[in-house]
Amino acid sequence: MGKLLLKINGNEIEVDPGLTVLQAAKTFGIDIPTLCHHDQLNPIGACRLCVVETKQGTLQPACTLPATQGLEVETESPRVVETRKFILNLLFAERNHYCMYCEVSGDCELQNMGYRYGIDHFAFSPYQNKFPTDFGHKYILLEHNRCILCRRCVRACSDLAGHYVLGMVNRGAHTMLSPDMESPLKASSCVSCGVCVQVCPTGSLSDKIGAYLGKTAEMTKTKSVCANCSMGCGILAFTKANHLIKIWGDWESSVNHGILCELGRFTPLYEKRKRVSHPIIRQEGKRELITYEDVIKKAALKLKEAKNPGGLISPKATNEALEVFNQLFSTSLKSKNTGLMENYNEKVIELSSDGCLEDILTAEAIVLYKVDPSTSHGVVASWVKRAVTNDAKLYIVTDDENSLSFYASEIFKTSEAGKLVNTLGNNNKVVVILNPQVESTDLETLEKVKAVFLPLYKSANSMGAVKQGLNSTFGKSDVSLIVASDSSGDSNLLASLKDIGYLIVISNFVSPLTERADLIIPSATWLETSGTITNLEGKTQIISSIIEAPEGVKTDKAIIEDLIKALG
């Protein structure tokens, strides 16, 4: 189809078919004000702020009006401006929009519209009705007094994140935003993905920890990638004075399209674990502080003297750190005794070579094989829910509870997994989401299924580590180096450490691992590190340092490089 010719504010413009007037205007730099509209959401034309005047003299909302051949509109005609002012006045008068007691003043889209249209007072006395507040949720403040009923949160919660928690109850002037049809947010089925907070144009939905910490304009924004699971969701981190204030999903990310989960959006803000702040050496049962130069010298010496030095690294480490780690052992120490803190079934890795997260959204059938993505990979759970609402069938294989059971067409016990092959028979596009640590016996069934396989690795750079050949366990050694990142080591690892001689631990936090260590070197967290990580689809992405590490604390890569240098 050819281009369409239309006229906006007297200028003839040519656009591709299928756009709304709002979109068409935007491509030509004409800014039409909106409130209920959000670029990521389907337009609903609720607020009527974006009305434009057509040649026929009607006022039409630009967000839903299709740009058609020959259309002529004015976006700021006197009539349009007067109407917008009137609508803004109606909105300001509906609930409580006194900016000075609102924590998002300065970041509020309603306020910005007031400024833009020179609203210097309220034409109507505001209703002096008090609306409820719902502050019981762990992370989210729901302040109905600020709500303009634009339904961005409702659409984001359902259409983008697939959770369908938020909705509207009652009607007319009594319309209220409500989780789960009049449940408090805390008691609702909310999974704390927080996308509602990200899309709220006013101070109606805000996050507790970020509230009152200043305006977004005063914050530094850093694009990065979340390292709390292996999905690799794009994030936008807001910091002020080297403090992390809030994390948003990056709308431009091709992995998560702006959606995050509790782990990605809120957990990092609530980090309470004790940092390792200084290098420590344990001598004759006593722990003493030691300089960074000395700890590197001591560690290098110990590794050099070792008969059989061993190394273990966290799959959260960046590709660059993994590279120098490999170099340290293979080149400097000539040891093959290295391993990864988590290990995966090699067969699963083979099976999943061409898996892609987007496949979930277009699948006809989805199998969750011994995984519950809600708890570990929240955005995968979102995609599954969205697929199911799009008529995909969900089958769950598990012997335990699964938080997505509600969405399942059928649930199989592990012993019945064989039935899957028949059940899936007719479906063209099947996605199997599985635990990468499944047993080989599980795979006997799965191999018979024609499907895309997506193993949910636990750690951010599991795939990177696998690609660098690190998917192995390390054997006994007399001097061991563990690059732990934020891991505290699982019970198996801790048990195996009993037989180990000298232990050097590079760690973010104080943990049972560091308790056991003879040398402790503090390292920067993922928030303080730049580099690349490879997500479960094999997509390599850049993570950027969001905040600066405490003084004297270096990244894994820098520490290992220093060790290599010290080893000569």
Place this chain on the structure above:
Amino acid sequence: MAKVKLASTWLEACAGCHMSILDMDERIVELIQAGVEFTSTPVTDLKHPPEEGVDIGIIEGAIGTDLHEEEARHLRKKCKILIAIGDCAVFGGIATMRNYFSKEELLTRGYIDTESTKNGKIPTSDELGKLLPKVKAVKDIVKVDFFIPGCPPPADSIYTALKELLEGRVPVLKGDLLKYD
């Protein structure tokens, strides 16, 4: 040159807006040189606008008591142009928080139930204004000609508005001059 007389008052307010007036600093002198005469204002400490009236009246603060209402009506009568400055005068402001409670609840909470109060009682002197059921913006009581919102409004906004009026133009606040917080 003809004097432009100005009177101002504060009602249910914190005086912050008058601080902003003072914040015009040397521009106050400029205004005086341009002919502005400050008659009754909290700054000059004169209580009543001159009998013959003033050109510009300025009200800071919301209408919370019958005395506020009376004073607003009086100033309206005495001035040609009335300006509401600050969020309280323009929107009702912080004081409207009490609109969500009854008068009794409010006074009991404030004078008796306060954690630090022992044997408290609600003051009843005749000299005190009687609380209206709801706090209102000035425009809900009398006609207001210009609004300068802000908590407090920037001194620049007040200066610009007065300057524009002096020069015979209708002040329009835009950009940084218009703010609600």
Place this chain on the structure above:
Amino acid sequence: MKIYRLHVLLSTDSRSILRGAFEVETKLKEEIIKKGLENEVQILRTGGWGIEEGVQLTVYPGGLVYVINNIDDIPYLVEEHFLKGRPVKKLMYEIDLPAKVKMDVPIEEEIMKKQTRIILRNVGLINPEDIKEYIAHDGYQALAHVLSTMTPEQVIAEVKASELLGRGGAGFPTGFKWELTAKALAKPKYIICNADEGEPGTFKDRVIMEGDPHSIIESMSIAGYAVGANKGFIYVRGEYDLSIDRLNLAIKQSKEIGLLGNNILGTNFDFDVEVRIGAGSYVCGEETALMESLEGKRGEPRSKPPYPSTEGLWAKPTVINNVETLANIPLIILKGAEWYRSLGVEGSRGTKVFTLFGDVNAKGVIEVPFGFTLKELIYEIGYGIKGGKNLKLVQLGGSSGSFITPDHLDVPIDWNSVRKIGAGQGSGAILVLDETRCVIDFLKNLLAFFNHESCGKCVPCRVGLPKALDLLNRVTSGNVEINELDFMENLANVMKNTSFCGLGQAAANQILESLKYFKSEFINHIETGYCPANKCGRL
């Protein structure tokens, strides 16, 4: 088969049932048996004639209409008329003119003489709970004809040729609507009958559904055949218990004899109809909100385009027609488009069912060809204004309709003429207000209704309505300035120009028309605190 001497048609629409139709029936039967007339007099349950009085008994031969308000009158009626053959004048339908006048001639000769019953052809005549009666009145003939001799294209062509316009209010050409859906590529397709009759004072669809439910089902099947749909939904207003019951019964009966289901009448056409019940929301009468509700979502209108013809129910091509529109279809098929076009006037073919109510002598449902003037409807068919008073205002088309002042009474009621005076006939409700009514009081009631029914989606309607209502309340409590009327007009204009759907626009229209025609009444209220109608309760 027995041959009876007298046939008594008992009105059993919901209004009559509330007034004791079944008690009347029991008593009648008792008396008839007492007098030994059980082989001579037959009682037949039918829908109502649309007359808004008592329980009606229409006795054939003769066609005299009795209105029973007290069952103690029955023994006398049975003895006098049924046994002795002497009609009982004191029980006959009575109209104030302004003195009470008995309608003592056959219904066809007086009450119905100006009416042409096409849509209501069976209402009041047949037992709606018996499919055989419908079939005996040519029911399902049209469907049989369509399935056996016509292609879907021919059906659409016939409906197009009839120039039938949708009776839901917008007057969109029905044949064209069907054609759009027939041409849409996506599948499956759906037929929806919009029976969410929520317009205050409008009850024509109820009368059709209660009196002739099979005609809806037959028409939907024909529509289904024409556009290629195999599933129909009737979305009925939740309060219409009897309509719901009768439609469900009709569906059951049709299924039993293969007029619904698979391979209808031995053809390869399958069609099924399901009744869905609304939950009491006015805005769900708007077609897109209705479809949202049918899909199980919150009943709020969608933006158009896309239109239902191509993306309707579950985003599939959907024909959505009003009850009254559908009821026309069988006769168009059986008698032909040519015949149908002979009724009504240019641009408005066929007949229209109106509900006539308010300060009028004969209230009820009437059906006339397009082109009657309001004067004829009110003064001839409605027998004039109650108590001989003067007319103040007619609200045409229900709460969402338009104000017609007495100087427009000679305008014929057809789409074009009504449009010319800036009005619309909407749902066909004709509310008559006499000179003693207060417009502000009336408007307040209207706005309270709209405010209650606003869905809350768009700002102008959701926030504007409470503001307008607040202002009106201040008009009647004397706490308002004259210039606030300008503000009210402003508000109404913004609501009219920017509201998402017809609800907010219609509400605004009521304000604008009140101000346009009766501004002096507002000013009177404000300035003198005087309500000419003594309604506003502050004197």
